[in-house]
Amino acid sequence: MTAAAESPLVRVEDVTKIYHLGAPDEVRAVRGISMTVSRGEVLVIEGPSGSGKTSLLTIIGCMSRPTSGQVLVGDRRVSRLSETALTSIRRETFGFIFQHLHLIPDLTVKDNVMLPLFPTRMTVPEMEDRVDRAIRSMRIDHRRSARAGRISGGEQQRTAIARALVNEPTIVIADEPTAHLDSELSAELLDILAELNRAGTTIIFATHDPRVIEHPIVSRRLVVRDGIIVEKTSP
Amino acid sequence: MRRHLKILDFALASLQRRPFKNWAIIAVYAFTVAVVASVLFLTQSIRREAAQLFVGAPELTVQRMVGGRHVPIDIGVGETIAAFPSVVGVEPRFWGYTYDAVTESTITIMGAGPGMATIDLVEGRLPTRPTESAIGAGVAAMWGAEVGGEVILVDAATTGVLYEVVGTFESPSDILTNDLVVMTAEEAALFLGLPEGKATDLAVRVANDNEIDTIAAKVKRAFPDSRPITRSEVLRTYDAVFHWRSGMMLAVFSGGLIAFVILAWDKATGLSAEERREIGILKAVGWDTGDVLELKMWEGVVISSTSLILGLITAMVHVFVLGAPLLTPMLRGWSVLFPELHPTPHVDPYLLFAIGFLTVVPYVAATVAPSWKAAVTDPDEVVRG
Known part of the structure; x- marks a missing residue:
């Protein structure tokens, strides 16, 4: 476990998220949450389905804007930034591992991993170099030209992680990463993320999987229920 | 970028x-x-x-109409038209068609004269004697004829007439050269069965383009059975x-x-x-x-x-x-x-x-x-x- 640094990487201040605001099916997913994410920590946001943990995760990761409240990434207030600026911060700061992996099955492993780099100003050799490193670190070099839809579940998982790492993010966000994995693949995934954390990457999980919650790399837990934090623990 | x-x-x-x-x-x-x-x-x-096709065409063509039909026109009419101000020349034209049953094609016959300006001789020369002809590139290719050879054409009296090919030609437009056989003006009139002193139509050259419509109107007034056709009308x-x-x-x-x-x-x-x-x-x-x-x-x-x-x-x-x-x-x-x-x-x-x-x-x-x-x-x- 890496010790948390002093200054927070992300600060969330009294954030609410309301879906379908004003409509009959209005949903208050997040209700006035304040929290911070520190450099080098492994944070678990746990809670049952519908508790608001994924909504909180997407707000932290600049994928959606809060209905009210403030989010600071470093010293930048991101809540009111333009879409382009928000996308740029998301691309430079965060890497995402999705519950359903969300690979494009017709694209090769290499192209899937390269996806986040296409809209950057990086040169093609720089992109190739980044992709090579990410693919090698996930030990899937031998599958780089295979279509993502035709490789094993474990290889797909590694491809998704390589894609999350290719932009060399400060923070990796993993939403229910073990939900569809067997014990062996889950353990492998957690080992990879532990190694990343040891290298200095901050990791945030949203999960209710005990295998993740009780893993020794976890440095802090926030329990979310009905859109509010009901428990904070540090093992 | x-x-x-x-x-x-x-x-x-x-x-x-x-x-x-x-x-x-x-x-x-x-x-x-x-x-x-x-x-x-x-x-x-x-x-x-x-x-x-009309680049070298006359500014005005005058035909004679009888009963709604185009009939040969008196060559003498041209002398009257030539006296109109702005008219720089009037020439009778002798042209018509003949059918070639062997190749099932309609061939255009034309007497050498106005309109030849747009024709470029590829080989030989234009005909100068009644037994000579020059043929367009399309006709030459179709018949396999060349300079020095002979062609047979069926005249207005349905008689086959033998002509020596003395030239082949082309023009910027395939429309003109493809089906065309050129003879001397006199031979063309004879071949097409035109009566003595008659032509198919008259080609009128006008010095000032702005005067063409005026000349056409004058021709119509002077010869009520005529049909003056301006070049721009044909193009339109x-x-x-x-x-x-x-x-x-x-x-x-x-x-x-x-x-x-x-x-x-x-x-x-x-x-x-x-x-x-x-x-x-x-x-x-x-x-x-x-x-x-x-x-x-x-x-x-x-x-x-x-x-x-x-x-x-x-x-x-x-x-x-x-x-x-x-x-x-x-x-x-x-x-x-x-x-x-x-x-x-x-x-x-x-x-x-x-x-x-x-x-x-x-x-x-x-x-x-x-x-x-x-x-x-x-x-x-x-x-x-």
Whole structure:
């Protein structure tokens, strides 16, 4: 476990998220949450389905804007930034591992991993170099030209992680990463993320999987229920 | 710039994932472009040939009409017309047609004289004796005749007459050279059975173009049974005939065009769940709305440009290399008069631009517009599966 640094990487201040605001099916997913994410920590946001943990995760990761409240990434207030600026911060700061992996099955492993780099100003050799490193670190070099839809579940998982790492993010966000994995693949995934954390990457999980919650790399837990934090623990 | 090229590169890779679907769209699209472009190329080419035909034509042609029929005109009428101010010359013309049963072609017979200016002799000379003739390139090719050889033509009295070929010629327009046999003026009059002192029509040269209509009106007043035809009237008639024909053709094909537009619109608007999901993934991994729309724009540009180029090449080969065999029977109704006519390759850049603009722009718009809705969606919807 890496010790948390002093200054927070992300600060969330009294954030609410309301879906379908004003409509009959209005949903208050997040209700006035304040929290911070520190450099080098492994944070678990746990809670049952519908508790608001994924909504909180997407707000932290600049994928959606809060209905009210403030989010600071470093010293930048991101809540009111333009879409382009928000996308740029998301691309430079965060890497995402999705519950359903969300690979494009017709694209090769290499192209899937390269996806986040296409809209950057990086040169093609720089992109190739980044992709090579990410693919090698996930030990899937031998599958780089295979279509993502035709490789094993474990290889797909590694491809998704390589894609999350290719932009060399400060923070990796993993939403229910073990939900569809067997014990062996889950353990492998957690080992990879532990190694990343040891290298200095901050990791945030949203999960209710005990295998993740009780893993020794976890440095802090926030329990979310009905859109509010009901428990904070540090093992 | 680099960023745009990379997105273009990704668009190409993206299109290669669905080769059958995309090549099917390109095939239908290119066929539609080829049909429209073939009609327009052929029409424009024939109109241009017709215009070339009249480059050396007289400003005014005077015919005689009796009972609504065109009949030989007195050569003496020309002397009166020649005395009108601004008229610089009047010459009788002797021309008509004969049918060649062997090749089933209609041949134009013309007496050497006005109009020869637009003819370039390829070999030999123009005829100077009654037993001589010069023949157009199309006729020479059809009969396998050459200078020094002989041809037999059936005259007005249905008698076969032997002529020595003393020259072959061509002109900027195939229409003129293809079916033409030139004789001396006197022999042409005899061959065509024109009475003594009569000509087919009179070619009137006018010094000032602004005076042509005035001269035509004077001719009509002086000779009520005459029909003065100005060069611009003939050109307008040709133009109108081929505009009308191409309009009819396009109307016939408009059903196909509409079907293609529906297909394109359906393809473009009906974003599949898979395509929507892909857009969501791109947003989630760091593409913004502009990047996604640029990707869709490049996909549309690649498909439509490829189709446009293939369609235009197909149309050019069809019209200018193969002689438009699929359209000629419909578009060139009077083609039976010619042994064979190959449209001269000429494409107006404005026409190319118009075809390109009317095909590429709507397709790209129809591709990008429906992607907008999917592209503006927050990426967190992807995270939620």
